[in-house]
Amino acid sequence: MLMKNVMLILFLANANTLLAQENDTVKVEKPAGVPVVSYSSPKEYTIAGIEVTGCKDYDDFVLIGFSGLSVGDVISVPGSQITDAVKRYWKHGLFSDVKISASRIEDDKIWLEIHLKQRSRVSQVNYNGIKKSEREDLESRLQLKKGHQITPNLADRAKLVIQKYFEGKGFKNVDVEINQTDDLSHEGQVIVDVNIDKNEKVKIRKISFRGNEALTDSELKKAMKKTNEKFNLSRDFKSSLLEIFSTKKFTAEEYEKDKKNIISKYNEMGYRDAVLTADTIRNVNDKTVDIDIRIEEGRKYYLKGITFVGNTHYSTDFLTAVLNMKAGEVYNQKKLNERLISDDDALSNVYYNNGYLFFSADPIETDASNDSIALEIRIQEGPQAVINRIIINGNERLYEDVVRRELYTKPGMMFSREDLMRSVRELAQSGHFDPERLVPQPLPNAENGTVDIKYDLVSKANDQIEFSAGWGQTGLIGKLSLKFTNFSMKNLLNPNSYKGIIPQGEGQTLTLSGETNGRYYQAYSIAFMDPWFGKKRPNALSLNAYFSRQTGISQRYYDRNYYQNSFEQSFDPDQSFMSLGGSVGYGKRLNWPDNYFQFSATLNYQMYIMKNWNSFLAKNGNSHNINLELRLQRNSIDNPLYTRRGSQLDLSVALTPPYSLFDGKDYAAMDDQDSRKFKFVEYHKWKFKAKFFSPLAPSSVKRTPVLMTRVEYGFVGSYNKHKKSPFETFYVGGDGMSGYSGAYGTETIALRGYENGSIAGSDGPETFGYAYSKLAMELRYPFLLEPSSTIYGLVFLEAGNAWKDMKSFNPFDLKRSAGVGVRIFLPMIGLMGLDWGYGFDVPNYGGKGKRNGSKLSFVLGQEF
Known part of the structure; x- marks a missing residue:
């Protein structure tokens, strides 16, 4: 209790700057039976006792301390001591009524009674007229909180804070009303309603410049990033889209920044002495303002010469080359700052990358005669840290x-x-x-x-549970996948180390997956990856095993008389396609050409078991696919969720043994239905994929728009033209999520704006290609970048095609599409998305001679 009262005293001692006195009446009352006090003849009394009434939340000794009066003090009645005591209570602002009376007077002794009425406390605060995000921002800025006392000064300050907050968002005419109503369920407490009417944003009708000759009005307006005129069709007809859709609201804070941007633009052009001599903001009406800016440009300066002083580790010639500024150039102060500090290859970073953490470089103008500036860059290298x-x-x-x-x-x-x-x-x-x-x-x-x-570090959940559904040939396919990204194999048999249902902590990945369409289709897989196998070096070990089974559909389903029949009636257990297999891979990080490269080798085995299957060259028998995949990758992206810069390159080749070169069989004489022909599958498969990410704003901008470009090529070749592999082909078109294509031993390639598999290698039921090409460009913009979720929108252009063989490959014969989409990444679910695409061309298969048109595509757990 003592600590509570001490804290209260300290708070109240500083509250006088925030609280104001109300127009209440303060009385020094004379209770009945007390001798009459003569105001014309003050008399001195000794305080014999002090009693406080009407305030139960604080201890009496704390409240008495506020008055400045103590038992034993000699006071004059009437006199200034009582008046000063009343003023002290008002100064604290915690009371709505203050009365001091004499309860007894005996001889020269007086007993005082201080009656206080405490201000109400807040039981609930309601914000009306604003969005949830705005309410949360204001709650963090205001002192209107449950349990706090509300004072007139506090309410006035809240209004000012609210108005300033919305003024920063372009609302200059905000109306704020703070109302208090008694809370009938809590005595002494009030419900506070904060009613806000933002009205319309104030926009800029016109920006005018005077005194500018070196730079045009248009160039100066472009230099102002956030202070822009309202769009005018006749004036801005030739403007870029960026200018048309730029922010037009007026805010004082951004305007001050943009005035500095104007000077920076002049400094960039060599006008070192440029100043804004005056600026005026005129209200046109409640919704718009005009801005007038007067400029004094000064003269244009050029570099006379650059010298370095204090450099010992690097030569002057080397530093001059890094700075990349020469005598005779325009004196560009922006470039000087970038080359000294901000660029990735700036002079400061050259030093920082070699341990000179205490380095500094100060450019000093040693001569500024006529229109030339001589620079001396004074370097302090310091020790290597x-x-x-x-x-x-x-x-x-x-x-x-x-x-x-x-x-x-x-x-x-x-x-x-x-x-x-x-x-x-x-x-x-x-x-x-x-x-x-x-x-x-x-x-x-x-x-x-x-x-x-x-x-x-801010830890975030990275394990994922994917529950998805897709549509295949025989209806709805359900998939459940569990991906544990922090698995610990060494603790698998140590239950005490489990966090949840699995052992965690080593950053290994374990993925369990299953999908089914009832008895038509089932697929199961398990995969494990250790990025630091052996714990000493970043060498990755991967293991994978899977099984799938697809049951056929009888011919009567395709018959005109039975086409509308259910799949259940068309189920044909005598047709099936099964695949099972596994792989083991080993990857190693490289230091050449740089340490972003990684090389891996993976040994794969697949067994395909076919029974009366109609979708391949071979219809019956078992086929074995044994291949070695070699892959060279480079990954320099900065962020796997919302990438701003960097690139991803992937070059791979998968090779089977060339059985036909040494097994002595005459494959030209064999029929495709001969099970011996494809007992051992042979092929060589080449793929190249590349992505490049380019930010469209400085790195300091969190919500950076990004341009992503992509190129992909894939080819499947054969050692013997008579033993062309029916597997490892490309299934092109659609959302890239067709479950059955993976079961058939082919690779799914998405092409938005088209149906699944419609970009076929030939016009017929065999919709698999032996070569494909894909080009894409996406403009991405982030809406939310938080640990709980990442959301960004995109606009895309895409083109691709598939061919039945390498001879038919034509990189300029592409099926084009364009559209928009959104991506959402949730830690426990992974990547989800929706794209709307429009296919401009006729697909190779199933298009009926018409362009594909509009198509929605869903994304679950992958990126196109």
């Missing part, structure tokens, strides 16, 4: 050594900014931490030339 400690906070999922093994910064190493950013990228790629909040902090110690590096 050695990493002392690596501090990891917030890791709640992985074993500590699993996190540390991904870092390129280790104790004892020379500090390198490049290594620091690479470590951030590897942590983001692991998927166990929020990539949007991965900001490392170097903690330099100049005294001993060392640096500690702190990684504050």
Whole structure:
């Protein structure tokens, strides 16, 4: 209780700046039986006692302390001591009524009674007229909280905060009304209703410039990023889409930034002395304003020469080449800053990447005669910093050594900014931490030339449960997949290490999957991957096993008289296609050509068991597919969920033994239905895939629009033209999620805007291609980037085709489509999405001679 009262005193001692006195009447009352006090002849009394009434939330000694009066004090009645005591209570602002009376007077002694009426406390706050996100923002800014006392000053301050908040969003004419009503269910408490009418945003009708000659009005308006005129059809007819849809609201904060952007634009053009001499904002009406800006440009400057002072580690010639600015050029201060600090290959980063964490470079103008500037760049290199400690906070999922093994910064190493950013990228790629909040902090110690590096991680769930449904030849296909991304194989037999239903902590991946269409189709698989097999080096081991079975449909289903019959009536147990197999792979990270490359080799085995099957060249018998896949990959993307920059390259070849070259069989004489012909499948399969991500805004912008471009090619060849493989072909078109195509031993390739498999290698029921090409371009924009979910929209252009053999391949004969889509990533579900595409061309199969037109595509657990 003592601590509570002490805290209350400290709070009230500072509350006088926030609280105001109401126009209540303050009286020094004379109770009945008390001698009459003469106001013309004050008399001194000694306080014999003080009693406080009407306020039960605070202890009496705390409230008496507010008055400044104490037992034993000598006061004049009437006199200033009583008046000052009343003022002190009003200054605290916690009371709506204050009265001080004398309950007894005996001789020269007086007993005082202080009656206080406490202000109401808040029981509930209701915000009306605004969105949920706005309410949450305001709640964090205001002191209107449940249990707090509400005062006139507090209400007035809340109004100002609300108005300023919405003014920053372009609403300059916000009406705010704060009403209080007694809470009948809680004595002494009130319900506060905050009614907000934002009215319309204030927009800019016109921006005018005076004094500008070197730069046109249009160039200056482009320099203003967030302060833009309302769109005018006649004036802006030739404007770019970016300008037409740019923000037109007026906010004082953004306007101040844009005034600096105007000066930066002049500095970029060599006008070092440019200033804004005046600017005026005029209200046209409640909805629009005009802005007038007066500029004094000054003269244009050029570089006279650049010298370096203080550099010992790098030569002047080398630094001059890095700076990339020469005498005679325009004195571009923006470029100077970028080449010194902000560019990835800036001069400062050259030093930082070699341990010079204490480096600084100060450009000094040593001569500014006429129109020329001579620069002297004064360099302080300092000592090379050695990493002392690596501090990891917030890791709640992985074993500590699993996190540390991904870092390129280790104790004892020379500090390198490049290594620091690479470590951030590897942590983001692991998927166990929020990539949007991965900001490392170097903690330099100049005294001993060392640096500690702190990684504050925000763990996020990365395991996924996928429950999806798709439509195949025989109806609805249901799929359930469990993906555990933090599995620990070594603790499988140690139940005490389990977190939930599985052992966790080593960053291994275990995937269990099953899908079915009842008795028509079943598929099951299990996969395991250890990214650090052996624990010492980043060498990946992968294991996979699967089984699938597809039952056929009788011919009567396709007969005109029975086409509308159910699949159940058309079930044909005498037709089936089964596949089973497994694989083991081993991958190794490379240091050449750079350390983003990885090489892997995977040995695969598949067995296909066919019984009266009509979809392939072979209809009966068993086929064995033994192949070795070699893959070279490079992955330098910065973020696996919403990628802003980097690239992904994938070149692979899968080879079977060339049986036909040494088994002595005459395959030209064999019929395709001869089960011996395809007992051992042979082929060579080549694939190339590439993605490039280019940000369309600076790295400081969180919601960065990104342009993604993609190119893909695939070819399946044969050693013997008479033994062409019926498997490992390409199933092109649609959403890329057709479950049955995977069961048939073919690879699904999505092409939005077209039906599944409609981009066939030939016009007929054999819809599988032996070559394909695909090009795509996507413009992406993020709506939400949080650990709980990632949401972004996209606009795409796509083109592709499939061919029956390499001779028919034509990279310019493509089926085109365009559309829009959205992607949602939820930690426990994975990637989901919806695309609407329009196919502009006639598909190879099933199009009936007409362009494909509109088509919706769903995405579950994969990206097109």
